[in-house]
Amino acid sequence: MKDALVLIPARGGSKGIPKKNIKLLEGKPLIQYSIDFALSFTRPKNICVSTDDDEIIEVAQSCGIGVPFKRPEDLATDSAGSHGVILHALRFYEEQGKKFGKVILLQPTSPFRNLEDLRAMDQLYSPEVDMVVSVGKPHHNPYFSLFEENGDGFLELSKKGQFSRRQDCPDVYFYNGSIYLINPDSVRRKPLNQFTKVRKYVMSDLYSVDIDSPLDWMICETILRTKLL
Known part of the structure; x- marks a missing residue:
């Protein structure tokens, strides 16, 4: 992972859970869960916490990570996506004379990871792909139990198919938010949601927890207190 920039995006604003990225989890x-994971496989100089928030900067520095820049305000709004944040970080380092061969994006809202998964994802990566992404397998399948409302106000299956058992449906996956292994050349050309050459790496339910609500936070507390990991 020597040629990888580890990017941890941590915006200050959070509506669902105030100051979520620095809120104490057990x-x-x-954010320290992601920082500690990054430090387990690379040097601090290859880790970038991209934030607009002074308190997050202080926490990152207390964890041994230097924060080389403060994220611009236009990249710290509710509508700002990962694409601009990644490009901003890559350009900053390129101006310093450093070019990375990969970007490992670690969202702070996914506190549970292990190094074996990252190594396996790295084996799936090649310069010909846009991204290797961690995924989970959902409990609901769009061929069987997910519905959309049609123009007449009636529910229809989201995906067409005639399946009498969920087990017979095609496998589907969701991005679990844990690890994105990104080709820098690809992200310079287009945003992540336009990538076409994406390989998956399936993680278990425990490693697919993404904190987006107080209930998610309680689930993570339970996992840690009961030592499920």
Whole structure:
């Protein structure tokens, strides 16, 4: 992973859980779980916490990570996506004379990861792909139990098919938000949601927890307190 930039995007604003990225999860700031994971496989100089928030900067520095820049305000709004944040970080380092061969994006809202998964994802990566992404397998399948409302106000299956058992449906996946292994050349050409050459790496339910609500936070607390991981 020597040629990889580890990018941890951590915006200051959070509506669902105030100051979520630095809120203590079992005694440790949430963002520290991602920082500690990054430090387990690379040097601090290859880790970038991209944030607009002074408190997050202080927490990152207390974890041994230097924060080389403060994210511009236009990249810290509710509508700002990952694409601009990644490009901003890559350009900053390129101006310093450093070019990375990969970007490992670690969202702070996914506190549970293990190094074996990352190594397996790295084996799936090649310069010909846009991204290797961690995924989970949903409990609901659009061929069987997910519906959309049609123009007449009636529910229809989201995906067409005649399946009498969920087990017979094609496998589907969701991005679990844990690890994105991104080709920098691809992200310079287009945003992540336009990538066409994406390989998956399936993670278990425990490693697919993404904190987006107080209920998700309680689930993570339970996982840690009961030592499920």
